[in-house]
Amino acid sequence: MRERYAKLFASSPDLHAELVSRVTQGRIVIDQERVTGFLGDEVRTAVAMYEVGEERIERVWFVV
Numbered sequence: 432m433r434e435r436y437a438k439l440f441a442s443s444p445d446l447h448a449e450l451v452s453r454v455t456q457g458r459i460v461i462d463q464e465r466v467t468g469f470l471g472d473e474v475r476t477a478v479a480m481y482e483v484g485e486e487r488i489e490r491v492w493f494v495v
Contacts, residue, residue: 443469458483
């Protein structure tokens with residue numbers, strides 16, 4: 432995932448995600464984010480869902 436995000440942020444240097452809210456249920460973490468700098472001046476709301484293992488994030492999903 433680190434490689435993937437490094438490329439994304441390198442190609443969109445103004446990209447920023449602000450955490451709006453977080454819900455945790457067991458190994459699942461759901462974040463609501465406010466995303467700016469991805470497509471010009473557009474502001475988007477996104478949901479990121481993470482499955483967390485013992486030492487790292489194992490899976491991630493995005494809903495935009």
